[in-house]
Amino acid sequence: MTDITPPDSPPMLSGARPVIGHAAEFIRHPVGIAERGHAECGRAFSVRIPGRTAYMFIGPEHNRFFFSETDKRLSIRTAYPFFVRMFDPAFYFFAGADEYKRQRALVLPRFQGKQLQNYVRTMVDEVVDLDRALGDAGEFDLVRTMGPLVMRIAARAFLGHDFSARLENGFFETFRRFSAGMDPIMPGWLPLPHLLRSRRAKRRLHRLMGELIEQRRRDPVEPGDFLQTLIEARYDDGDEVPDQVLINLILLFSWAGHETTTGHISWAVIDLLQHPDKLARVVAEAHAVLDGKPAEELTLSDVGRLKYLDHALHETERLHPVAFTMARTAAETFEYQGYTIPRGAMLMISPAVTHRLGELYPDPHEFRPERFAENPKDTRYLVGFGGGVHRCLGVHFAYLEMTIALAHLFREFDLELLDRNPRPVPGAHTKWPESPCRVRYTRKVTARRPA
Numbered sequence: 001m002t003d004i005t006p007p008d009s010p011p012m013l014s015g016a017r018p019v020i021g022h023a024a025e026f027i028r029h030p031v032g033i034a035e036r037g038h039a040e041c042g043r044a045f046s047v048r049i050p051g052r053t054a055y056m057f058i059g060p061e062h063n064r065f066f067f068s069e070t071d072k073r074l075s076i077r078t079a080y081p082f083f084v085r086m087f088d089p090a091f092y093f094f095a096g097a098d099e100y101k102r103q104r105a106l107v108l109p110r111f112q113g114k115q116l117q118n119y120v121r122t123m124v125d126e127v128v129d130l131d132r133a134l135g136d137a138g139e140f141d142l143v144r145t146m147g148p149l150v151m152r153i154a155a156r157a158f159l160g161h162d163f164s165a166r167l168e169n170g171f172f173e174t175f176r177r178f179s180a181g182m183d184p185i186m187p188g189w190l191p192l193p194h195l196l197r198s199r200r201a202k203r204r205l206h207r208l209m210g211e212l213i214e215q216r217r218r219d220p221v222e223p224g225d226f227l228q229t230l231i232e233a234r235y236d237d238g239d240e241v242p243d244q245v246l247i248n249l250i251l252l253f254s255w256a257g258h259e260t261t262t263g264h265i266s267w268a269v270i271d272l273l274q275h276p277d278k279l280a281r282v283v284a285e286a287h288a289v290l291d292g293k294p295a296e297e298l299t300l301s302d303v304g305r306l307k308y309l310d311h312a313l314h315e316t317e318r319l320h321p322v323a324f325t326m327a328r329t330a331a332e333t334f335e336y337q338g339y340t341i342p343r344g345a346m347l348m349i350s351p352a353v354t355h356r357l358g359e360l361y362p363d364p365h366e367f368r369p370e371r372f373a374e375n376p377k378d379t380r381y382l383v384g385f386g387g388g389v390h391r392c393l394g395v396h397f398a399y400l401e402m403t404i405a406l407a408h409l410f411r412e413f414d415l416e417l418l419d420r421n422p423r424p425v426p427g428a429h430t431k432w433p434e435s436p437c438r439v440r441y442t443r444k445v446t447a448r449r450p451a
């Protein structure tokens with residue numbers, strides 16, 4: 001860590017206050033401060049947070065540097081100290097490059113290519129359950145409806161059907177309390193209520209997961225699902241995978257797969273409802289691909305034919321990246337584009353600002369999914385799921401579940417946004433739309449209501 005700003009640093013953003021620097025503004029408006037910095041200083045600027053200077057970089061060339069230098073001159077490991085207290089110093093990228101590689105190798109194939117077909121049925125079943133629960137007409141709050149849907153999909157996909165069928169709301173509440181401890185600002189040792197609750201929830205989740213693993217060892221399920229095959233897996237060198245690693249992997253997937261996807265899918269619903277002409281294309285496409293197809297027979301290639309919806313989801317990723325900033329620390333002192341980056345300095349990028357640069361995307365504030373049909377390569381500037389070695393492991397899983405859920409909901413229901421201009425939640429949290437964000441729905445064809 002450094003609190004010395006070298007003279008050849010990116011220009012300092014105005015408005016730093018004594019002692020706290022830009023911390024208060026950063027906590028309140030993390031996207032706003034990046035926008036202000038870009039408008040005032042350009043593509044590189046410095047901000048003061050207590051005890052250190054952080055450098056913020058905007059634009060695709062800086063993003064490329066940021067991702068390609070991760071695990072070299074930049075460290076992800078020391079950039080997110082709050083993750084270490086949520087998981088374990090011997091876990092995943094906190095454990096160092098070699099251990100990270102072997103843990104990632106264990107799980108990566110489960111999120112790639114044809115393996116994804118294994119999750120389609122789970123996703124469909126959970127969406128149909130939601131459809132059944134909605135009935136023919138009513139109102140729901142977007143985040144409070146999409147959140148449990150993606151949590152149930154994650155629970156069933158990663159913890160197994162048997163476990164998720166027994167889940168009661170207490171589990172989701174425990175998980176929510178655990179997640180609340182992902183506080184990037186407050187030091188973990190502070191006895192703050194949300195941090196104490198998170199620690200208790202973590203202990204409970206570890207106990208529950210430990211019991212689940214024990215039970216699966218005694219009584220394996222056939223054919224092996226995600227959890228069973230993970231428990232039985234070995235590292236490439238034949239070593240057993242310790243229970244602590246198994247538990248943390250399951251918690252990581254359930255957490256990483258939940259908050260972010262809830263935000264992304266909620267924004268996608270909002271974007272489409274605010275643009276009825278684009279929504280009409282999504283609905284027409286969903287009919288063309290899905291009509292006459294029993295839900296339980298849905299395949300990856302059917303989902304792959306929902307191209308316009310896929311473009312719409314990319315456009316939502318562009319306009320509303322829920323991971324609105326990413327951070328690294330400098331592992332050594334080095335020169336970058338004429339600046340001296342001292343060892344320990346924090347570097348940040350801002351997908352939220354880069355994704356709206358006019359030279360990358362004409363009419364950058366417009367929701368225009370067709371831009372990705374016209375220029376398929378334009379997805380290369382999107383970093384909503386990160387990039388390089390640490391690119392999101394669950395990106396295809398997330399796109400799959402969002403596509404399945406939205407194609408179903410928009411085909412079955414007429415939806416209307418009652419709170420017409422939802423805002424992102426304030427503060428340095430995953431950028432969900434703020435509740436209430438009410439949606440009124442009416443089933444289009446009551447004869448299609450699931451039994």
Ligand code: HEM
Binds near residue numbers: 265322384397
């Ligand atoms: C819309 C949904 C999602 C978004 C926006 C998202 C975003 C991200 C981002 C930005 C990163 C990289 C962070 C960085 O470089 O600092 C990341 C990493 C990761 N994500 Fe996701 N994610 C999503 C869904 C998921 C799902 C569904 C899973 C699991 C099933 C998942 C698991 C992970 C994991 C394990 C990593 C760490 C990868 C590594 O370092 O090896 N994510 N995600």
